[in-house]
Amino acid sequence: MKSYSVKELLTKQPIGESVEVNGWVKTFRSNRFVALNDGSTIHNLQCVVDFENFDEELLKQISTGAALKVTGTLVESQGRGQSVEIQATDVFVHGTADPETYPIQPKKHSLEFLREKAHLRVRTNTFSAVMRVRSALAFAVHQYFQQNGFYYMHPPIITGSDAEGAGEMFRVSTLDPQNTPLTEDGAVDYSQDFFGKETNLTVSGQLEAETYAMGLGKVYTFGPTFRAENSNTSRHLAEFWMIEPEMAFYDLDANMDLAEDFIQSILKYVLENCKDDLEFLEKRLLDEEKSKPQNERSEMALIEKLKFIVDNNFKRVSYTEAIDILRNSKPNKKKKFQFPINEWGADLQSEHERYLVEKHFKCPVILFDYPANIKAFYMRLNEDGKTVRAMDVLFPGIGEIVGGSQREERLEVLQQKIKALDIDEKELWWYLDLRRFGTAVHSGFGLGFERMVQFATGMGNIRDVIPYPRFPQNAEF
Template structure:
């Protein structure tokens, strides 16, 4: 007998076929109708049992959350709500299930409660849809780069360098923290540590990816990164995933082309292949909006927001032009912005980015040529001496989703920039070598994967788009 998933059964034109299936009970009513789900789809399949043929002990154990093994005939359903159902021949309870303590009951649960039960939350429709979409986006990302001639590079997770220069890194050590070796200056003697030097968990694979781009041409990383930022906002995690392509012989314009094409590709992929999950999440958001005051409702549905990206050309605007637009905008003049725009050189906030996208240009926006003082040391300095060839992509609802730049390929200028922020040359000697041996124009960008999943699913909290969120004071599961 062939075993099927629920998705396979509901996708096939099968009638009066003997089938075998395993899954978890969502509901069991009237001692007769089991709603069974196995995670392959949002939909349940109804299994109809002849309660007189089952002993009382088995009936008592068919409870919400129980895992069961069913065989029976797949037939057209006589009831409403489903086209097919299984007339059960045999039913086996797999393992134990305690209906009194099982937390995911068939009722509405708060997201806070479900985070406390993250090991079971994917048994709800919302989280199973989110995690299927996360999986599909991961596949689409790899497929895009594979189809476009990129090589997948595994950047190191343990590193001795700080790519961002922010210093908010998790230390990696094998030393006994209760008996740390000290040097003459009463500082920790890291020469006694496992790696013989101070090491941390990486905040970015970009610098290492650049080294591979300068030999393989086009590479990308897609892996975990870490930041010890003591932030409890809905947009920050201590552990998150980053996609970082790097391309040799590509300038800023090519970088913008690549990022736009990439984002449209992966979003189109889920629109075409994950319609059921997106429709469910779209309806969830619309229902949620109806309960909000008019002023707090979203201007676009989830599906409209996704198509806003795929169906529009991304408008390219210099930072300087964007600041002029924002400075002269009604929200700024009427002091509606929380952060008012006065002078050139300010770091734009989410409210400014969203205004440009949603109100002014009404399309995704790529801002470029940012002030050097607010961007990283490795970004190429423009001829004006005050801006760098950086670019950020802005989306509706969230603001910045991608940050990238043409990299500084000139050895003398890179050294000057490192010295200005006290990065010792010996710390990044290998990075400087790229500028000594076969230097060339090259560019890349970074995309926080969880930020993308938030945008595609419409979830409002980053903790709800990663299986087990790591945040300050929380490393459960």
């Protein structure tokens, strides 16, 4: 007898066949109707267990959360809510779940409560849908790059460099904290550490990816990155996944073309392959928004928002033009912005980015040519000497989702920037070698994967789009 997934039975519907299915009980009604789900779909499969044909002790073991194997005949359902059901002839209980202690009961649970039960929350409709969308997005990322001539590169997780220059890094050390070796001037003697130098968990694989792009042409990374930023917001994680393509012989325009095409491609894949999950998540979001004040509700439903990105060309606007727009906008003049825009050089906040996308241009926006002093050292300096070839992709409801640039390929200019920022040139000797040996125009960008999953699912907190979130004072599970 063939064993099917719930999704296969609901889509193929082999009526009249004897079938076998495994899953977890979502509900057990009237001591007769079992709603079974195995994680393959948002939809449950109804199994009709005629209590007259089953031992009473067996029926007592069937409760929400129990794992079952159900054997029977797939028939057309006479009841409402499902097109097919299994008339069970045999039920095997893989494992029971005590109704008194099983925490995921068939009722509404708060997201805060479910974070405390992160090992079980994937059994809820919301989190199973989010994680299926996350999986589809990850597949779409690899598919896009593999089909477009990129090579998948694995950058080191342990590194001696700070790509972002922010210094918010997790230290990696085997030194005894109770008896730390010190140098003559009282500093920690990292020469006695495992790697013979100070090392940290990576904040970005970009610098290493650049070295491989300058040999393989086009590469991408997709792996975990870490920030020791003591931020307890709904937008920050201490451990998250980054997608970072790097391309030799790409200037900023080619970089922007790639970012736009890439984003539209992966969201199109999700729209085509996660229809049921997106419809469920959209309904959940609409129900959630009913409790919000009218002015705080989203102007677009979830699926409409995804189509908005896929179907619209991204508007390209210089930072200078954006500042003029913001400075002269009604919210700025009426002091509605939390961070008023007064002069050129301001670091744009999410409220400014969302205004440009949602109110002014009403389409996705790519800002480019930012002030050099608010961007990283590796971005190419423009001829004006005050802006760099940076670009950010802005989305509705979220603001910046992609940050990238044309990289500085000129050795002397890069050395000057490193010196001005007081970065030790010896630590980046290998990075500078790219400019000494066969330098060329090259570009890349970074996309925080969880931000994209948040956008695609409509989830309000980034802690709810990764299986086990890591944030200040929390490393449970």
